[in-house]
Amino acid sequence: MEEMKKRLVHIHSARGIGWKSIYRFIHFDSTLQSIFTLKEHQFPALFQMTEKNSKLFYADLHSTSTDALLDQFHKEQVHLLTIFDNEYPACLSKIYDPPWVLYLKGKKSLLKSNCISVVGTRNPSPYGIDAIKTIIPPLIKNNWTIVSGLALGIDAEAHKISIKEKGNTIAVLGSGVHQIYPTSNQSLASEMAISQLLLSEFPPYRKAEKWHFPLRNRIISGISKGTVIIEAKERSGSLITAEQALEQGRDVFAVPGSIFEPRSQGTNRLIQQGAKLVLTAEDIIEEI
Numbered sequence: 001m002e003e004m005k006k007r008l009v010h011i012h013s014a015r016g017i018g019w020k021s022i023y024r025f026i027h028f029d030s031t032l033q034s035i036f037t038l039k040e041h042q043f044p045a046l047f048q049m050t051e052k053n054s055k056l057f058y059a060d061l062h063s064t065s066t067d068a069l070l071d072q073f074h075k076e077q078v079h080l081l082t083i084f085d086n087e088y089p090a091c092l093s094k095i096y097d098p099p100w101v102l103y104l105k106g107k108k109s110l111l112k113s114n115c116i117s118v119v120g121t122r123n124p125s126p127y128g129i130d131a132i133k134t135i136i137p138p139l140i141k142n143n144w145t146i147v148s149g150l151a152l153g154i155d156a157e158a159h160k161i162s163i164k165e166k167g168n169t170i171a172v173l174g175s176g177v178h179q180i181y182p183t184s185n186q187s188l189a190s191e192m193a194i195s196q197l198l199l200s201e202f203p204p205y206r207k208a209e210k211w212h213f214p215l216r217n218r219i220i221s222g223i224s225k226g227t228v229i230i231e232a233k234e235r236s237g238s239l240i241t242a243e244q245a246l247e248q249g250r251d252v253f254a255v256p257g258s259i260f261e262p263r264s265q266g267t268n269r270l271i272q273q274g275a276k277l278v279l280t281a282e283d284i285i286e287e288i
Contacts, residue, residue, distance in 0.1 A: 016056030099201035120154030120230035138281035140167030175208035226251035232266030
């Protein structure tokens with residue numbers, strides 16, 4: 001790994017910074033070398049950081065060496081991709097705020113496959129489960145990799161059905177790959193870390209935070225050619241994923257439901273606003 005990319009990974013692993021902070025660092029010094037020589041008190045003035053975040057960042061930056069950090073990732077079989085690597089997913093690099101670093105556990109070759117995301121409510125109805133069981137197998141047979149968020153409900157079912165059908169699936173996490181959330185999906189994540197792919201923009205031991213999930217959702221849609229919503233209330237994280245897919249210029253598909261079912265209000269509204277109505281997997285395959 002080139003020296004600049006190593007520095008990026010080291011900086012990215014520290015607390016107290018976000019996407020914009022790294023953007024400012026790179027514009028200040030494209031090699032990132034000088035970031036390691038600055039004093040703590042310089043960060044607020046130079047990079048619009050709070051004193052609290054500057055203190056956190058400075059402490060983490062100088063708590064270990066870059067080589068030691070990379071050795072740790074290597075020993076834990078966590079693969080790294082920076083936005084400056086040729087293997088970085090081309091479709092993800094084109095979104096407004098692509099992740100600077102991706103942490104991968106499992107079959108990283110799946111990033112080169114044709115991906116479609118399938119997301120939905122954490123509390124699906126029997127209708128929602130039947131819909132996902134009907135839609136995913138034909139997508140698998142047509143060599144689509146199923147992307148979802150490892151959440152309870154539709155997301156977890158999407159991963160499980162993909163594995164059962166001997167297909168490929170990617171879980172995009174709202175935590176680090178060694179801090180699986182929810183913990184009830186730990187066994188599923190462990191299986192996917194071997195035979196499928198876990199992906200996160202958060203360092204491996206970073207715990208899930210509420211604000212992580214909208215960030216996670218932009219990656220779900222960003223690595224996919226289209227997003228399928230199966231059951232979502234009118235206020236739902238799945239609808240955030242749909243909105244981000246539209247902003248990224250990707251196709252959005254929605255499974256219709258009863259007008260009396262709250263879990264279908266979000267998907268029905270998406271269809272009303274122009275999302276493609278899905279009755280069978282062929283409706284998706286024909287479009288993309």
